[in-house]
Amino acid sequence: MAPPFTLTLSCPERSGIVHAVTSFLLGRGCDIVEHQQFDDDVHGTLFLRTSFTHPGGVRPEETTVDGLAQDFGPVAREFAMEFAFSDGRPDRILVMVSKFGHCLNDLLFRWRAGSLGADIALVVSNHEDLRPMAEAAGVPFAHVPVTPGSKPEAERRLLELVDEHRIDLVVLARYMQVLSDELCGKLQGRAINIHHSFLPGFKGAKPYHQAYERGVKYVGATAHYVTPDLDEGPIIEQEVQRVDHSYGPRALVTVGRDAEALALSRAVRWHCERRVLLNGAGTVVFR
Incomplete structure (x- = not known):
């Protein structure tokens, strides 16, 4: 199994955020292995951490942090997300x-x-x-x-x-x-x-x-x-x-x-x- 990638993000609370994230990963053949989120009702902010594996083979750049971040850009802009991808390297x-x-x-x-x-x-x-x-x-x-x-x-x-x-x-x-x-x-x-x-x-x-x-x-x-x-x-x-x-x-x-x-x-x-x-x-x- 490929080393897991991790996506972390925060953004203003609204409906559709988790669906957008999971749809993005599903569309690239990713398998979510851990998912956690927290809705801060006091400040109206959602925090999310998702770890996933990527099978590779769709496009080479999709197996890199930079490639994933570039493709995720439109989703992030739609929901005003601050986000980061990381790979399994310590x-x-x-x-x-x-x-x-x-x-x-x-x-x-x-x-x-x-x-x-x-x-x-x-x-x-x-x-x-x-x-x-x-x-x-x-x-x-x-x-x-x-x-x-x-x-x-x-x-x-x-x-x-x-x-x-x-x-x-x-x-x-x-x-x-x-x-x-x-x-x-x-x-x-x-x-x-x-x-x-x-x-x-x-x-x-x-x-x-x-x-x-x-x-x-x-x-x-x-x-x-x-x-x-x-x-x-x-x-x-x-x-x-x-x-x-x-x-x-x-x-x-x-x-x-x-x-x-x-x-x-x-x-x-x-x-x-x-x-x-x-x-x-x-x-x-x-x-």
Whole structure:
């Protein structure tokens, strides 16, 4: 069986949308293998994700993303759709880290196990601490140091690496540097960050110690798209763990890191499987 293609789209709600999509695919001999949709009645918008196989042989260009997109153009214009086709090739991701290795370690494990839904092409860090972890997994490692004076140069180097390695998605796996507004704009929609709390939450240094002092009963983590508004990007996934008064700061760190790794890996996989659609400041996630 040919690798599945995926169509994702959003458009104003009206009758006939699903019929138009399925008729388009049927007319090209496609077989729908998964279909999900969501009608946002608040904003009057329909979101749709359809995976399908294509037998090929009708016209060669129809077996490509560009060919399908070109033929789908009249349908999209009729319904004012924003849409994208993708094929079954895994995304290439660049993972950015500093000194904390738990999220990187989890991503590497899932990648090598074949459950990440993407290929880790490169690890970039402002420190050398995690080079052995990356290289032991067979992943190239690039050290890009960052100081207040070298930050613009470091961000230019990052964009060069994105181009050189044909990166589809940048993953900030506890990368402890704030990206500039300009860089956030250039990576819009293709950069995911993991935040060490259930947003909104405790900001600044030692968030788990702050949580302990406040007697929290849940520890959480939030995976979201990177935007110029720090830690305010559209949320993809959140994970929470129940705790109680017996959890000291060290225990909270352990539980919190587990939540971070799980939320981030889910967000990466769902993004790469084209299950995440932007909906204003939020997201629609087809799980």
